[in-house]
Amino acid sequence: MKKFEEKTFHSEVIFNGRIINLKVDSVTLPDGKTSKRELITHPGAVAVIAITADNKILFVEQYRKPLEKSLVEIPAGKLEKGEQPELTALRELEEETGYTTDNMRLLTSFYTSPGFADELIYLYITNDLKKLEQAKGLDEDEFVELMELSLEEAEQLVKTQRIHDAKTAYAVLYLKSEGMI
Structure with missing residues (x-):
């Protein structure tokens, strides 16, 4: 036992x-x-820390109905049945940002709310981005706005709670602690 x-x-x-x-x-x-x-x-999810050539972090702003407000978040999305997390991460990066990569690595995974849910998020990172020639479409019920922010700008959004979800706050903290940008 x-x-x-x-x-x-x-x-x-x-x-x-x-x-x-x-x-x-x-x-x-x-x-x-x-x-x-x-x-x-929950089937699980992925999130991607995407860093541009000029050391900006890609974020998306989107409305979150349970909160009745918009949040600024790193690109993320739900795993489809049978889909490998790395493929989900690439798909979400392309759909939400218009960028792709051939070089993405898994940083870690974590449970979002283990007191009542089994959702596991796989967190990836890439700093080898390429703009897609033709943007991929978002899900039909998804509306996002792309943002490119410096680490300092992202930290300010954490303080003002425009970044107010665990995966994105974790990403900002990770980048600051590792001195990556």
């Missing part, structure tokens, strides 16, 4: 959606008592 493991004895699917699924698990706790856990399953 794993330390603190909770054994599921009943699982009820509440909702199966296009992006997430919701279920309620009944579990036995390590002390033998029982509880319920509301859980979201």
